[in-house]
Amino acid sequence: MCRQFTASSGRVDGDRVADPCYEMGMSSLTEADIEARTQAVIDDVGIDARDVDFRSALWDAGLAFVQYPEGKGGLGVAPALQVAVERTIRDAGRSFHPLGVNVIGIGMGLPTVLTYGSDEHHEKHLKRIFTGEDIWCQMFSEPTHGSDVAGLMSRAVRDGDEWVVNGQKVWTSGAHVSRYGMLLVRTDPDVPKHRGLSYFILDMQSPGVEIRPLYQITGDAEFNEVFFTDVRIPHANLLGDVGDGWRVATTTLMNERVALGGSTLPRGAGNIAQLVDLWEKRRDSLAPAAAALMRDRVTQLWAEAEVGRLTTMRARAAAASGNPGPEGSTGKLASAELNQRIWNACMDLMGADATMHEPGYSLERHEGSGSRADYTLSKQFLRAQANTIEGGTSDIMRNILGERVLGLPGDVRVDKGIPWRDIPT
Numbered sequence: 001m002c003r004q005f006t007a008s009s010g011r012v013d014g015d016r017v018a019d020p021c022y023e024m025g026m027s028s029l030t031e032a033d034i035e036a037r038t039q040a041v042i043d044d045v046g047i048d049a050r051d052v053d054f055r056s057a058l059w060d061a062g063l064a065f066v067q068y069p070e071g072k073g074g075l076g077v078a079p080a081l082q083v084a085v086e087r088t089i090r091d092a093g094r095s096f097h098p099l100g101v102n103v104i105g106i107g108m109g110l111p112t113v114l115t116y117g118s119d120e121h122h123e124k125h126l127k128r129i130f131t132g133e134d135i136w137c138q139m140f141s142e143p144t145h146g147s148d149v150a151g152l153m154s155r156a157v158r159d160g161d162e163w164v165v166n167g168q169k170v171w172t173s174g175a176h177v178s179r180y181g182m183l184l185v186r187t188d189p190d191v192p193k194h195r196g197l198s199y200f201i202l203d204m205q206s207p208g209v210e211i212r213p214l215y216q217i218t219g220d221a222e223f224n225e226v227f228f229t230d231v232r233i234p235h236a237n238l239l240g241d242v243g244d245g246w247r248v249a250t251t252t253l254m255n256e257r258v259a260l261g262g263s264t265l266p267r268g269a270g271n272i273a274q275l276v277d278l279w280e281k282r283r284d285s286l287a288p289a290a291a292a293l294m295r296d297r298v299t300q301l302w303a304e305a306e307v308g309r310l311t312t313m314r315a316r317a318a319a320a321s322g323n324p325g326p327e328g329s330t331g332k333l334a335s336a337e338l339n340q341r342i343w344n345a346c347m348d349l350m351g352a353d354a355t356m357h358e359p360g361y362s363l364e365r366h367e368g369s370g371s372r373a374d375y376t377l378s379k380q381f382l383r384a385q386a387n388t389i390e391g392g393t394s395d396i397m398r399n400i401l402g403e404r405v406l407g408l409p410g411d412v413r414v415d416k417g418i419p420w421r422d423i424p425t
């Protein structure tokens with residue numbers, strides 16, 4: 001039986017299990033209790049333990065995401081308490097980001113499988129996603145359907161206990177290192193586009209899956225084209241019901257926007273720290289008038305970064321439980337545009353040096369899950385150009401916020417109510 005854990009009520013539809021956070025949870029736990037439990041994990045495995053061991057211990061102790069149900073990586077307490085976990089780990093001297101080893105898997109796959117997966121899916125996947133033992137990718141976008149993902153063309157046709165998939169995805173980040181993929185395909189072309197989709201967990205090692213790299217302006221190839229030729233997926237890998245894929249995909253997308261949008265790093269950390277550092281190094285080389293203008297710009301960006309950080313923390317504290325709603329697009333929109341302004345300021349501070357690529361610039365492919373820790377400032381600037389496209393463009397974020405948060409009139413939709421098969425492509 002598939003369970004749906006909803007954002008607003010915190011209840012589980014389908015078999016109507018009551019709120020897994022608050023009814024099963026240890027709601028009396030305090031921040032000090034969470035710190036003590038985190039410290040106990042650190043003492044047990046050691047602060048320098050391998051990622052997989054450290055994360056495995058956090059999962060078992062319910063400290064992966066404290067708002068998750070007990071036995072499933074959490075303690076069933078308010079998500080605001082998660083900051084105590086991250087702070088305790090950082091204070092002990094370990095660099096830690098909860099999504100670090102598997103951004104798409106943990107940020108999007110984990111909440112989607114938790115929400116729609118069966119107990120078997122939970123047992124098989126949840127912990128291994130968090131530990132990074134299984135990297136996951138997201139296969140929604142297609143060559144002709146990015147923003148309009150609901151109009152996608154890849155098809156799945158049922159054959160007994162299996163589905164046979166043919167088609168193509170594009171921009172699939174990390175497909176080349178992924179064990180599993182979140183796959184959205186069309187299973188019924190005769191109904192309007194949103195109603196004919198289904199959502200599967202795809203084993204990326206299945207016969208008929210072909211992955212080809214796509215190189216970006218950075219010279220790296222984080223993402224791929226993925227082709228499906230008669231790929232067979234067991235019916236048991238379906239998340240949600242047949243034809244219910246859009247609802248499941250919405251959960252993935254809302255979590256994606258929060259994963260991409262929110263930072264709870266300490267004050268002044270992250271890319272704003274790199275800008276401030278560069279400013280300190282270069283300020284004396286600027287003419288007085290240029291230095292005064294740049295000082296104002298750096299100060300303004302620092303303030304905006306701090307506003308973003310505090311807003312994320314407040315949103316986390318206010319969230320009761322469950323999955324985020326359309327308001328998650330606020331952080332995604334704001335942080336994507338702020339990132340670009342911060343890297344633009346870095347390039348302006350570097351002057352002509354910014355036009356030089358580091359020695360050895362080449363088309364290369366990371367074998368890991370895509371860490372950008374070793375990127376130079378110029379590469380960070382180039383990479384940031386994608387921030388306002390990936391995870392939904394800024395135009396689409398504005399549409400969502402306008403329509404679903406502010407209640408403004410909707411975008412013009414000429415394909416509304418028309419069977420997908422009859423929509424001109």
Ligand SMILES: Cc1cc2nc3c(=O)[nH]c(=O)nc-3n(C[C@H](O)[C@H](O)[C@H](O)COP(=O)(O)OP(=O)(O)OC[C@H]3O[C@@H](n4cnc5c(N)ncnc54)[C@H](O)[C@@H]3O)c2cc1C
Binds near residue numbers: 146170392395411
């Ligand atoms: C670095 C990176 C990583 C990515 N990783 C993944 C991934 O792992 N998995 C995955 O599935 N996809 C991934 N994507 C794809 C991404 O989701 C799409 O690129 C994005 O949704 C936009 O789609 P598109 O490129 O087809 O542009 P289009 O949809 O063709 O849009 C073109 C332009 O038209 C505008 N536009 C389109 N529709 C509207 C509208 N209704 N109102 C106003 N303006 C509109 C857009 O804002 C944009 O400016 C990634 C993209 C990037 C850049």
